[in-house]
Amino acid sequence: MSTIFGIPPQALFGQLLLGLINGSFYAMLSLGLAVIFGLLNIINFAHGALYMMGAFVAWFLLQHLGLGYWWALLLAPIAVGLVGMVFERAMLRHLYKLDHLYGLLLTFGLALIIEGLFRNGFGSSGQPYRIPAELQGGTNLGFMFLPNYRAWVVVASLVVCLATWFMIERTRLGAYLRAATENPALVQAFGINVPRMITLTYGFGVALAAFAGVLAAPIYQVNPLMGSNLIIVVFAVVVIGGMGSIMGSIVTGFALGIVEGLTKVFYPEASNTVIFVIMATVLLIKPAGLFGRSN
């Protein structure tokens, strides 16, 4: 077994792993977008900027407070989630009854402002963030070398995504969320504080982005533009999976990361565009997305 389809196995598995890593981030980010879109009817263009903020909070905690990676994994989502909830209360709240376009414009403007502020403060060269000591090094699997931190990112992302799916699809809290997505006025008339639920949902979706940002900090550099580089692809993932579908966004996120990785092996020239080609094809054949309900 020196080659597979004429490709050395190290290269193949290396790219597959890279694809899985990218897929982990696509899945976490598109999941947050799907949750937010489902309940708030808002296409949250600020998602990439909030992901970047998560990474910066991790960097800040380490630089100025001496709090390491594991603290950051806990505190950054809380901090960014709180920022998100303030933003929802102060601004987004006024847009729910309007066309999606207004929410998109507001969050897009916000993303530009946040990125601009961070670029002004920190430049665009990026800050290094070390892999935590527990996760340094790697494991030789025989057919490839697996860096421990990358394995951790894939596992952490899978766990967080599946826990989110379970919470939404299988618990009572999730039933409130699904019902309020369909008919918020009626759910509120049953005695549930829907406006508060909306705030918390936005906070949760944004916290997911920040969590992804902390996971990303040691892999990519902590850079004000790290979110905008990623978010365009993530939106393509959301369109392919179907806006608002929970499992759809998770599966599509991981699957497209892998497709992208494989494309790098077999036809590198197309690796940056393959997701957009798939998006265009899906839009032509099934406009609601692979997992979307058309209505």
Added chain:
Amino acid sequence: MAEAARAMPANADMLAVAGLHAWYGESHVLHGVDLSIRPGEVVTLLGRNGAGKTTTLKSIMGILAKRTGSIVFEGVETIGLPSNRIARLGVAFCPEERGIFASLDVSENLELPPVVRPGGMTIAEIHVLFPNLKERARSQGTKLSGGEQQMLAIARILRTGAALLLLDEPTEGLAPVIIEQIGACIRQLKAKGFTILLVEQNFRFAATVADRFYVMEHGRMIDHIVRSALEANRSKLHDYLGV
């Protein structure tokens, strides 16, 4: 529910609506509605399409927020409260379009509304009243027949301990045999001590379940008839309702 009823002075109104005005956006749809319900009564709002019956229910529930006047439930003024607070006082609403959630199965739909007061029915009691719902517990809510969906929509507000049920046209679009079942159900609920405000177009159905009838036209109450005076007022009612 029984405790709350005892805490009230005898003959006091459970619900008292006075001078209720309501608006859909700019359009003024209720023009000073007055009505009252005593504990344990079944009261029906009659009237033609567009008379303001559904709007009255939605205003009491707080779903229609743009409203003025007075709505007192068990001594609490609710006119400025959001619907979730009103629900927590013990008022529950069953909408005309039934509002069954497609992304929830039957038992999730049934258990969705939170319990707001002690004394609600248990799932087992509800399954005695509506055996179909037990058989189809795992079906998607909207895969049920129209009659089953209506029963589910009523069943889910019985768990919550709400004392006042607002039922908006529970017989609409249903076959006569199902309408009979709904009627039997409403009589059982009355026997259990629930207070019910019913909106109906189907006068013959309403006559079998209600103690009193209010007649609405153009967003106002134009008449009030008690059950014992029903026969004497039959021709007048036919004129009101155009049947």
